[in-house]
Amino acid sequence: MSSDPWGRVDETGTVYVRTADGEQVVGSWQAGSPEEALAYFERKYEGLVVEIGLLEKRVKTTDLSAKDAQTAVDHLREQVDAHHAVGDLDALRARLDKLVELVDKRREERKVQRAKQSDEARGAKEALVAEAEELARSDQWRVAGERLRSLVDTWKGLPRLDRKSDDELWHRFSHARSAFSKRRKQHFAQLDAQREEARKTKERLVSEAEALSNSTDWGPTAARYRDLMSEWKAAGRAQREHEDDLWNRFRGAQDVFFAARGSVFAERDAEQAENLKLKEELVEEAEKLVPVSDLKAARAAFRSVNERWEAIGHVPRDARPKVEGRMHAVERALQEAEETEWRRTNPEARARAEGLTGQLQAAVDKLRAQIDQARAQGNNAKADKLERELEGRQALLDQALKGLHEFGG
Structure with a gap:
């Protein structure tokens, strides 16, 4: 018979382990000496010691879930309770009991942490919803639209709440965005309708101007042309593709009339020569507004010039195309600046540009x-391949960012 402090082998080859509850049968050994039997089951014990040590380290130093940790503890406890090893099994049970306590503690800590994170996420999402609902009433289409898109990105970065709460808050958030989009569409639809109405009004003014172009009733017809010009200015801008053509026809009809009147009133040449001098001075003043740097100030300055221009009267017929052409060139430059500003602040076009930039940036x-x-991971071949792909994506992103910069982004 052979023995050590934790086990023994009797004369029949049966191996026992000593525990607090008395000796327990480990197994039967017939293949060699009792010392070899004890050494074999002692190695089994050492294996359990190593496994428990590794599990203790995983629980303390990694984010091993409580469920997986408990499963591992139960598996080891089954092996210890099976008594197929020779050593201090009671000490191993004690270590497993402490592990269970640590796992339970971690479970409670994580439960508290999840509750805290959930409360913080709820507060953050409620704040996003409140801001979105406020923005839904805004008339600052570009600024509010950009902010709502930013809120969506922030929302996506927050943890989910319980399904009912998360769905309710998302419904309010989504409803606010939809309400803003609907109002914005209505606004621009109304703007388009106003431009269509301006086109119809100017079509009518052009028809009347062309009908009057052959009149020889100089005084009343000239007065009517002045009224038509006032109505033209009050009508607002038509769509860009119609505005220039309508203007050219409108001014052309007036040119026909005033050219005829000019030939009749040749005696007014001196006055018209003075008018030409004054208009050339006004044109020079107007041309200083181009290129346009401050659109609002340029519009106001041009209106002032134009009012004085209209008050001056006619110029000699042969000089009129050149001086009026110069003036109209300034007006076209202002119109183009207005169109550029409108395109730059167009929320749909900006949204598309930002969406593309965001996708490329994410990639x-x-x-x-x-x-x-x-x-x-030491996989340099894969890294080199990915870097070549990154170069292409970065080039696309740089191009997209350049396009977005044109919107003032």
């Missing part, structure tokens, strides 16, 4: 993360 960020991961 670039993802590739960079994959490259870092590949480098960390």
